[in-house]
Amino acid sequence: MDTEINTLLENLAAQGYIADRALATTLILMQRLGRPLLLEGDAGVGKTAVAQALSQVHRCELIRMQCYEGLDSSHAVYDWNYPHQLLTIKLQEQSDQPMEDREAAIFSERFLLARPLLQAIRCKQPAVLLIDEIDRADEEFEAYLLEVLSDYQITIPELGTLRARSIPQVILTSNATRELSDALRRRCLYHFLDYPDLDKEMCIVHCHLPDIDQRLLAQLIRFVQDLRGLDLRKRPGIAETLDWARALVGLRVDDLGGQAELVAETLACLLKTRDDQQLVDEPMLAGLLEDARA
Numbered sequence: 001m002d003t004e005i006n007t008l009l010e011n012l013a014a015q016g017y018i019a020d021r022a023l024a025t026t027l028i029l030m031q032r033l034g035r036p037l038l039l040e041g042d043a044g045v046g047k048t049a050v051a052q053a054l055s056q057v058h059r060c061e062l063i064r065m066q067c068y069e070g071l072d073s074s075h076a077v078y079d080w081n082y083p084h085q086l087l088t089i090k091l092q093e094q095s096d097q098p099m100e101d102r103e104a105a106i107f108s109e110r111f112l113l114a115r116p117l118l119q120a121i122r123c124k125q126p127a128v129l130l131i132d133e134i135d136r137a138d139e140e141f142e143a144y145l146l147e148v149l150s151d152y153q154i155t156i157p158e159l160g161t162l163r164a165r166s167i168p169q170v171i172l173t174s175n176a177t178r179e180l181s182d183a184l185r186r187r188c189l190y191h192f193l194d195y196p197d198l199d200k201e202m203c204i205v206h207c208h209l210p211d212i213d214q215r216l217l218a219q220l221i222r223f224v225q226d227l228r229g230l231d232l233r234k235r236p237g238i239a240e241t242l243d244w245a246r247a248l249v250g251l252r253v254d255d256l257g258g259q260a261e262l263v264a265e266t267l268a269c270l271l272k273t274r275d276d277q278q279l280v281d282e283p284m285l286a287g288l289l290e291d292a293r294a
Contacts, residue, residue, distance in 0.1 A: 004028055008057070017046070017053035018196075018204045026191045027054065036149055036170035038134075038185065041193035044237015047173040050193075051130035054169065061127040063168070065116035067137040076141070077154055079113045107158035117145075121152050121164035129168040134184075135177045146184055196238065198225055204238060205245050212245060213254040220245055223256065223263075223292040227270060230279065236270040244269040256289055263289060 008024045019027075027050075030037045039047040055062035065076055085106050092105075114122060120129040134142065148154060152164035172188065174180060196204060201221050206212065224244070228235045236244075247266050253259060264285060271277045280288070 001025075001028075011057045012053050013207065015053040015056040016207055017049055018200060018207055019050075020200070023050070023191055023193070026189055030171075030189050031169060033189070034167055036172055036188045038172045038174065038180075038188040038190050039193055040174045040176055040190070042195070042235065042237070043175050044235070044239060045193045045195055046238050047193050048130065048132055049238075051128050051171040051173075054171070055128040058126075058128070058169075060125055061123060062130060063116050063120045063123075063127050064130040064132060067131065067133045067135075067141075069136060069138060071137045071141050073115075073144070075115055076145075077115050077117045077148070078156060079115065080107070081111045081113050085111050109159065112156075112159070117148055118154055118162070120168040120170075121148075121154065121166070122162065123166050123168065126166040127168045129170045131170065131172040133175060133177075134172045135174040135180060139181065142181060142184055146181075146187055149187060195228060195235070198222065201225070201238070201241060205242060208242055209245055209249060212249055216248060216254050216256070217245070219256045219292045220248060222294075223288055224270065226288050226291055227280070230284075232271070232276045232279065233273045234271075234276060236272075240270050240272075255293075257293055260285060260289060 005021055005024045005028065008028060009019055009021070012019045012024070026037060029035075039050060041047055051064075052062060088106060088111075097105075116129065116131075120127050131145070134145070137145075149170060152167055153161050155161045172184075195201075198221055201224070202217055205217060205221065209217075221241070224236055224241050244266060247269050251262065251266075253262065256263060260282075264282075267277060267280065271280065
């Protein structure tokens with residue numbers, strides 16, 4: 001098992017994702033047990049990136065379903081290509097085929113529009129299915145999703161039951177905007193993804209920007225980590241850290257010392273609300289920079 005975990009860690013790192021052993025172990029168990037994985041954590045900690053990196057490691061298709069309030073089966077499972085059906089009906093008006101045959105032709109797989117859930121179970125090779133922000137969907141859809149993930153089959157009244165050609169690796173993400181049902185949690189493996197510590201975040205940035213000055217790297221990570229400790233509406237995630245690092249490198253900064261004005265001008269990379277930008281005023285910024293260079 002240790003060898004398998006280490007190999008997965010190396011393969012994920014090769015795709016730009018720095019994982020810890022706990023996450024790698026859970027991903028291996030997900031594959032072995034054929035169970036969905038629920039990833040929970042704040043926005044910006046890298047939940048979506050797990051699915052993206054995993055699909056690259058396994059060289060398989062990534063199918064993403066973005067959840068939102070009001071999501072229904074026509075957007076998540078399947079729909080019919082109504083314009084083409086109407087055109088076919090028009091062309092068949094002069095046909096002498098029996099009506100039953102015409103209806104069967106109209107409601108055939110030729111006119112079926114496969115949405116993410118149906119796409120995932122109909123892939124010839126196992127795909128990675130990312131169900132992003134499941135907490136934004138309604139409880140009714142969550143219950144329907146649970147049924148699909150239990151049987152890996154979908155019933156379409158006009159066609160019957162379509163069974164899975166392959167079992168996808170399913171990753172669900174949640175920002176915990178609402179409480180998920182116990183039934184869904186029981187069905188899934190679970191991993192909480194937190195913000196990375198200083199050493200891990202340095203590794204993440206270095207992985208994406210291998211030529212970054214090491215002094216600047218340490219300073220900017222300490223600055224971001226201290227920033228997350230403030231009472232912000234939206235704490236900067238890993239993507240924001242990478243954006244800021246790229247901005248500083250592009251501006252040829254190698255030390256945050258004496259760069260208070262430039263840092264203030266580039267805080268748009270890190271702080272995404274007006275309240276947060278106003279909170280980090282000039283005195284607070286000076287203190288954060290001093291701590292970052294300590």
